[in-house]
Amino acid sequence: MPDIVVMFFLLGLVAGLVKSDLTIPKAAYDTLSLLLMLTIGLKGGMALHGNVSVSVIQDLLAVAVLGALIPLILMPLLMRVIRLSVADSASMAAHYGSVSAGTFAVALAFAEGLQLTISPEVTLYLVMMELPAIVVAIILYRRYCGAQTAASMRGLWHETLTNRGVILLVGGVIIGLLYGPQEGAAVTDLLTNAFKVVLALFLLEMGLTAAETLRPIPWQHWRLLCFAVIAPFLLGAIGMVTGLLLDLPAGSVLILTALTASASYIAAPAAIRAAIPDANIGLAMLAALGLTFPVNVIVGIPLYHQILQWLGV
Secondary structure, X not given: OOOHHHHHHHHXXXXXXXXXXXXXXXXXXXXXXXXXXXXXXXXXXXXXXXXXXXXHHHHHHHHHHHHHHHHHHHHHHHXXXXXXXXXXXXXXXXXXXXXXXXXXXXXXXXXXXXXXOOOOOHHHHHHHHHHHHHHHHHHHHHHHHOOXXXXXXXXXXXXXXXXXXXXXXXXXXXXXXXXXXXXXXXHHHHHHHOHHHHHHHHHHHHHHHHHHHOOOOOHHHHHHHHHHHHHHHHHHHHHHHHHHHOOOOHHHHXXXXXXXXXXXXXXXHHHHHHHOOOOXXXXXXHHHHHHHHHHHHHHHHHHHHHHHHHOOO
């Protein structure tokens, strides 16, 4: 049986596909996403409390390089094989180089449920992969179009570094790091104990949204649809090899694999809308949320764990 939180995603997906009148109010969804990202940050910060070291910093830098490399790999493929425009190729490279907080949360819950060893800095993988991927993809777009200025890059960095996801994740990590699990217990216990409940409701909304992006299925974009289904496993393999080379514990390798296999549908769309107005965000959301997210949540994460078991990790 899949993890119980995944069943809430399936419930939302089925409800959306059968055109049920089930809806999650936007205000409720915004609250859930804020709580989810803040709680992830707090959990990571509390785990880091008293555990910061040179090796942790080295691992984070390696993960940041991984986030920057993925758009470089994907951009030519998206242009020549998937046959997207320069704008849409850069947009898709940013979405797939960046990462999904929802996928991270499911992978974290999965690893914790199996009591796998997780290194304390895993939450920072989100930020360390997300920022370089978005910036590199937009730089590639501007290089292809011959339009890059220092002022526009300053605006890009501001947009990327100050979006709500980054603020909440980094802020949560700092607060958790400063106070730890004991001093901050009055606030953090409530949030961390409710983590799976918040995640379940968040995934219910994600299921409804995924169904909406798939109705009707745009078969004219069959190359992109194939890419969205296959890419998680290819990108996940890169993440898994990276985790093994860094000698991370089993839970951290699983989470890094799931993150590398994922695609952003929160931070990247906001940055791309501002930086690449010609990009079709709908296509990116179709691929990232309509296909790649379900593939990872339903099939990918258990499969990545099974492969790690076969490898003896």
